[in-house]
Amino acid sequence: MTSAKDYQQLLASVAYVADERLSLALSMASMLERPLLLEGEAGVGKTFVAQSVAKATSRSLIRLQCYEGLDAQQTIYEWNYQRQMLAIALAGKQGSALEQADLFSKDYLLERPLLQAIRQSEPPVLLIDEVDRADEEFEALLLEILSDFQVSIPEIGSLPAITKPLVIITSNGVRDISDALRRRCLFHHIDFPDIATELRIIQMQLPDCSLKLAQGVAAFVAALRKEDLIKIPGVAETLDWTAALIGLQIDDLADNLEQSYRTLVCLLKTRADQEQIPYPIYEKLVAGAS
Amino acid sequence: MTAEFNHSYEADIGGLVVQRLIQFARLLRDNGFVTGPEDSQQALQLFSHQPKLLEKRAFRQSLQILFCTRTSELARFDEIFDAYWLSNASLKATIWRDTSLAVQSVVEKNSQGDGLTGAQQGLAHYFEWRNAQNDNEALEEQDKQDANSAKLGGASGQTSRQAADFGKIKDEEEADALLALASRLGKRLHYRLSRRHRRANRGAAIDLRNSMRKALASDGMPLHLARKKRAQPPVKLLIFVDVSDSMDAYSIFFAQFMLALLQETRQTSAFLFNTRLVPVSTRFHKANAKVLTDKLSLLGRDWSGGTRIGEMLSVFNGQYARQLCNKHTICLLMSDGFDAGDRSDLEQQLKQLKRHCKKLIWLNPMLGREDYAPEASGAALLLAQADLALPVHNLHSLATIEKVLIHDV
Structure with missing residues (x-):
């Protein structure tokens, strides 16, 4: 049984800075065998949690990226129709008998992520990413699988889980997901990291970064997030920007204002946001941050 | 149900804790949280396996992870948690119980003044919620009437509130009620516009005509099935x-x-x-x-x-x-x-x-x-x-x- 502290250490070993609550949520999810629903703004590192857990615990990661129109064929299973047709044609030519059971056997079954995840000998990490992008009907599919951990295939019967995966579901809150799905999950909200946490993330992810630059970047990004932006920069953007600054051999934002201002494209991803932070505002934010 | 929980977990985490956890889950449910008996059961299971989680900080966090289902509930959970677990015994005794009107009036009276204790605020929220529930029931009733009379998707013009000109509303309470109705109208409009596009879970139906056309390329064998494309959202x-x-x-x-x-x-x-x-x-x-x-x-x-x-x-x-x-x-x-x-x-x-x-x-x-x-x-x-x-x-x-x-x- 992996405790919250163990999770924190495991995640730190793969350079993921997890706070106490997130580690506890992961520990509870694996102990109670319930899916963990992670909600938060885009860019706070929800997907990265699942990737890091898989890496830290040496489990395989099965990812299901959700989008509008996703259905059972793409997520649970599908019959390999072309192979079935070829088998029929071949049997016809050879004059051999072909039973219906032969055609609907596991040889012709194409396992999709949800079925794959429960049929592994070692429990994997199943990441259902951006569930709010899928239709409401898809949630009904998930309910069946996440509560019973088995899939019913009319031609074969029920396929129970060999092992139960650690299920992590992420949502950006684009659409409110149903109470029924929420009730089956444990819930954790991930916020943008505070300055100290972001500083640790930069230092862990980019060991080449000097302390001075890392402090400057963390403080500046925290200030930038308070501005009225359409797309608030996430942790990934912070890391991109820091890497760009390291590449340009900038060690102090205040000493290289003009050059560093030009690299803001790493943080501000829309035209309106770029217009929102003109040079004088940037200068002021950097001065405030340092 | 209580006896069942006690029987399994009393020895591990103590009868009083079991009782109070069940009461707390009930209080959350009364306050609109989507929790079921299995959540309480899992809480007991959790604390029974990991008694360390009964320590103050971890206890709050683990219950929050278990009982909350959305971000908007987190702050409310803290209020209820503080009211139930941290305040004095006499108030705690009333917060979870299905309350009488007498208790309600006392709390509402208290909530008017400044310097509320955590528990009083929690209780005030509890009654606020109950009143809101009553309002919702009234709205549902109104919906039924609307459906019968006008067969309209939105609000009907039967009540004075729905006919009131936005520009002439001075009362704050009235404005709040109208805002809530405007919000509901918006949500219902979306439902109306999208309802005909609900699909079966098994995916799109096979398009026979296109499948046969595609089969020409493989000597009549329908190797690639064409499926009917999902109609684009109309509006x-x-x-x-x-x-x-x-x-x-x-x-x-x-x-x-x-x-x-x-x-x-x-x-x-x-x-x-x-x-x-x-x-x-x-x-x-x-x-x-x-x-x-x-x-x-x-x-x-x-x-x-x-x-x-x-x-x-x-x-x-x-x-x-x-x-x-x-x-x-x-x-x-x-x-x-x-x-x-x-x-x-x-x-x-x-x-x-x-x-x-x-x-x-x-x-x-x-x-x-x-x-x-x-x-x-x-x-x-x-x-x-x-x-x-x-x-x-x-x-x-x-x-x-x-x-x-x-x-x-």
């Missing part, structure tokens, strides 16, 4: 809400309606405008009326010399139109049409906007007034260019938008 809404001073009394209701639509569907894009255009970002999707008011008052600061619809549309046509509009887009322009900009520019931009959209509907609160005629230059132009002009001065007129849109489905 994509583009909403502009005028938040200039002249629209002051109306804009908050329109914006609330717009927010409800935004929260429900990604097929809606929205902008606020006065002298400048402000896209309503995804972050703003989650805003409530309070945040909205702050945002509107910020916009109001820029107000200097009236609305410039032409300039605003010019920015939209230049920067956003290609990305947000298609042949299914219906544009709702919520404005009184008072325009301080250049007339020819407005005409040109309106024509351009019409080229991007399927239909331009002008929603004007002033049209609800008997003595009003759209004679101002901006209003006259809008009237000439819009495919349809509708009054939207009260909830009933807001509901009629639905009927118009359904015709375009």
